[in-house]
Amino acid sequence: MPSPVARRHAITVGLLVVVAAGCSSGDDQTNLNVREPETAATSPEITTAPAGVVSEAGTSVESMAFDPGSRTVAALTADGRTLLLQTSAGTDATPRTTSLPEAGNSVSAGRDGTVLVTTNSGVLQVDCASGAVRDLPVDGGAVSAVPFGDGLAVGNSSGAIHILDADGGVTETIDGLASVDALSAIDGQLTALDTKQTSVTSIDTDRGALGPALRAGEGATNLASSPDGRIAVADTADGELLVFTDDDLILRQRFPVAGSPFAVAYDTSSGIVWVTTTATNEVAGYDVSTGIGVETARFPTVRQPDSLAVDSQSGDLFVGSSDGQGIQRIQARSE
Structure with a gap:
């Protein structure tokens, strides 16, 4: 049952804090109310053995994603030059390695058996089966990317969102945010997380403009979404x-999560939102199907669990350590 504190923090309607119009690339953004983006809390040394199985990554993990088409978990190494690929349904604990032509800064799920690696030059589309890499240059580079329409929506650190067609050509550019650190695309609705403004913003691609925006706490860091229209955001601060x-x-x-919440993943089959807490080296699951999040499970993790992915078919969780302690797999539905 939720605690009284959790009940006090639950609310049903958010306050609109920004309504921004679409901007051209020449618009002045100096008046935006920005802050230094929040970072993960430094984890203590491990005192409890991590749940499940931990496989060596050979390096720290910077970012993780899961491709449901090929059931492959992809982990981007700390130097950004290598992508580790492992089939979730397989028994081999040794991931395959794919060398990237340019250092990446994040990885996210693509479509048709691919994942998307953002770089300072654009997006690398990586085939999970073959490891083949397709380079999609984007002006201003990229820090976030999601499938959108027949192509992609790509966000950069300067606050611009580029809409790409199936061939990789830019068909639309929408400016006005401070940064576009994560994107959600649900049934044609695009939503952006801006960690410098700690806000979420609806993107009106029909008008080529920013839509309504809401404050996302005091220091939002990561976002995950589900096909039913829910968007979960970790307010780490x-x-x-x-x-x-x-x-x-x-x-x-809106409810408290002790231990400094950071990485977020959505199990779309069960409706459980999973959140890592780096101050305690744990991952916790919350049922958010009713009016208040209810904790359903909690597992000890590797140290510094800064990245997270979930296989919604099996419910398995994948936790990446940015401290070089490997990739952890937890059978969350059976333990």
Whole structure:
């Protein structure tokens, strides 16, 4: 049952804090209210053995994603030059390695058996089966990318969102944010997380403009979404999990998560939101299907669990250590 503190933090409607119009690349952004992006809390030494199985990565993990088409977990190494690929359904604990032509800074799920690696030059589309890499240059580089329409939506650290067609050509550019650190695309609705403004913003691609925006706590860091329209955001600074709905962009839930929440992943089959807490080396699952998040499970992790992915078919969790302690696999539905 949720605690009284959790109940006090639950709210059903969020306050609109920004309504921004679409901007051209020449618009002045110097008046934006920005802060230094929040970072993960430094983890203590491990005192409890990590749950599940831990495989050596040979290096620290910077970012993780799961491709449901090929059921492959992809882990980007700390130097950004190598992508580790491992089939979730297989028994081989040794991931395959793919060398990247340019250092990446994040990896996210693509489509048709691919993952997307953002770089300072654009996006690398990596085939999970063959390891083949397709280079998609984007002006200003990229820090976030999601499938959108027949192509991609790509965000950069300067606050621009580029819409790419199936051939990789830019068809639309929408400016006005401070940074576009994560993107959610649900049924044609695009939503952006800006960690410098600690906000989420609806993107009106029909008008080529920014839509309504909401404050996302005091220091939002990561985002995960589900096909039913829910968007979960970790507010690391405040120690809270925020749950928005993309329809009209409403803040539906807000409740405390102890231990400095950071990485977020959505099990779309069970509806459970998983969140790592780097101050305690744990990952916790929350049922957010009702009015308040209810904790359903908690597992000890590798040290510094800064990245997270989930196989929604099996429910298995994959936790990446940015401290060089490997990749952890947890059978969350059976333990």
